[in-house]
């Protein structure tokens with residue numbers, strides 16, 4: 126598995142570019158068999174050094190000129206795919222002619238075709254697949270783009286900025302010229318050409334400028350565009366109010382594309398979206414889907430400032446824009462809906478998936494210091510942990526100073542490509558705080574662990590919290606220095622009242638040492654500590670809570686997040702003892718404390734429904750796995766099923782009562798209270814079905830038949846598909862497909878539901894889905910729906926015979942030549958082999974080694990080689 130194209134790039138080797146590109150004119154001539162791109166670059170020397178133009182295998186270079194003269198053989202050398210131009214004047218115009226075949230570009234990077242349209246994806250290094258260019262984010266330029274294409278096939282021609290000219294050409298062709306006045310790196314370039322419909326609306330900015338907003342899709346999807354348009358308007362308003370950020374052009378376009386490797390892309394004024402992340406309608410999209418779309422529309426829009434106006438100096442700084450922008454979109458989502466639920470969801474994702482990543486072979490810091498393939502670093506660590514790091518700064522400074530810091534950052538660095546240090550320095554400047562130690566969150570990987578114990582001295586009324594921090598070794602980082610951890614705490618008295626700490630119910634402690642003692646005076650009784658309120662830092666926290674204390678916190682903590690967290694801790698303890706019992710071949714009663722706690726929640730009709738649904742959801746198998754020493758997939762699966770069944774049987778009447786106790790009012794609406802009602806109803810339905818009683822099956826059938834929205838249809842369908850009632854499941858699955866076979870986004874939900882079943886039969890099912898008419902290897906959403914979901918299917922994937930691993934390895938090998946970025950994502954479940962018992966380890970390793978024996982893309986090579994190292 127030696128790969129000569131897999132060179133490692135290091136942060137320490139960063140050099141500023143020798144040349145700037147003052148402006149660039151691009152002409153795209155799109156034809157069915159091939160496309161030509163002419164590029165004029167006006168370059169100017171800034172530093173000593175050579176001019177390096179990056180190239181890519183999808184861009185065949187036809188001709189290079191310097192100031193109109195053909196570039197001589199002796200004037201350059203080719204190093205890999207890059208062109209190093211030796212002799213070039215300090216100021217020059219370079220002309221590059223390339224030829225592309227977008228219709229054959231299955232990597233979905235650079236210029237490619239998705240159904241009948243042309244589109245681009247240039248982040249991170251896709252622009253070099255279009256033309257030779259200094260394709261690095263610290264080279265920012267003014268782009269003018271001319272697109273020529275057949276008018277009947279491609280009536281809509283879009284690029285960044287403003288439309289400055291359009292007209293007819295010979296042979297039924299036409300052209301459009303776009304000019305973007307804002308300097309930008311090449312990764313923000315975009316082009317779209319297709320037969321598209323659009324909806325249009327507008328937004329008036331805080332300074333009174335009218336902005337035209339358009340959302341483009343193929344005609345068949347036009348009925349699914351309204352929601353995203355509204356989400357865009359809400360985002361624009363919110364960014365003005367929360368961050369003082371105003372939109373800066375007169376036009377903002379969104380285009381929905383079916384074949385897309387990621388969620389969406391923030392290209393300047395021409396955001397391109399995976400259609401699954403923008404198209405929505407009540408009958409086709411679940412509440413979770415709507416929420417995701419609102420968040421992604423906001424995320425891409427917010428990038429206009431945190432990413433585009435101020436961008437990254439190099440790709441090691443990716444979290445500068447991604448972590449900050451995820452933080453911003455999570456604040457936005459909190460403001461649009463339930464803040465507590467949003468926090469619970471974010472923390473759940475972080476603690477299951479990001480913590481697992483950080484404990485695995487591809488663990489890396491929020492600012493990595495090396496990579497082979499940057500596409501592999503669009504990770505949960507860069508995005509979600511990066512957002513937590515920004516959130517900690519917000520917690521340490523408080524909202525007001527944080528806003529001052531962000532204002533300073535945008536003002537000082539507008540139009541520049543900067544680093545994470547630049548961002549943190551602004552926060553230091555406005556607050557006077559020293560964040561030097563805090564910077565370790567950017568440089569050290571791994572999830573820190575906090576071990577907290579306490580002591581109460583009744584004689585002096587003093588309470589002590591003793592905090593010890595540690596962080597496991599991660600690849601390349603054996604020893605870790607202590608982190609600066611904001612630890613938000615509250616103290617509750619046994620009567621449910623709260624001790625006020627410095628006038629507030631919550632105090633943020635600065636944990637900075639490996640071991641540290643905090644002292645609280647005037648404490649009249651031994652308190653119960655509420656620790657890490659709101660999940661104030663991305664750490665694992667241990668405190669020897671008794672089950673009584675957890676039950677107490679579940680009802681009395683004033684911090685909504687920690688009330689939920691107490692329930693999760695209680696459930697974890699009970700699930701973990703069940704896992705132990707199963708492993709020992711013993712039968713153990715499920716602690717009635719959990720049943721009592723669930724009963725109290727079900728009886729509490731004042732509790733927000735969405736929160737209730739979260740509290741009544743047991744920790745997932747993935748979370749149990751993440752917290753296990755050695756992952757015993759079967760025991761985890763059985764334990765969780767057993768506890769669910771015990772709860773369902775014991776509280777059957779309560780679940781029945783709460784199910785449809787409050788009918789969602791009238792027709793479907795996507796708003797807070799009815800989202801909560803549907804969440805709670807579907808949760809109750811799931812438990813009722815877990816009793817395995819026939820009457821529950823009737824409720825499922827009824828809900829499925831009567832649903833006027835996808836949340837309820839899917840709620841019923843998912844409940845039965847994950848139940849032992851396989852005949853009914855098959856019947857409803859068939860009915861569902863019959864109804865939705867024409868709607869790819871709905872079919873994807875149908876595919877992934879079947880692929881995620883934790884059962885023996887899932888492998889055969891998944892194999893047949895790959896042969897199904899609805900499946901398409903070229904479409905990443907389909908691949909994710911089947912292979913991605915299968916990798917998460919617990920005992921469905923982790924079969925004792927290892928056939929799941931063999932299968933996934935085969936599919937990765939098949940996919941890699943087509944789409945390396947996607948293939949590299951699909952390997953992830955195999956990379957976690959060290960966490961499993963020896964027999965599974967050997968099978969997973971064998972599967973990885975079989976992949977490693979193939980000629981591989983840089984993407985898959987990096988992940989596989991690191992996980993075998």
Ligand code: ARG
Nearest residue numbers: 248249386387389390500503
């Ligand atoms: N910047 C995009 C976002 O966060 C992600 C695009 C990354 N795409 C890729 N192929 N690596 O919204």
Ligand code: ZN
Nearest residue numbers: 424428447450
């Ligand atoms: Zn982003």
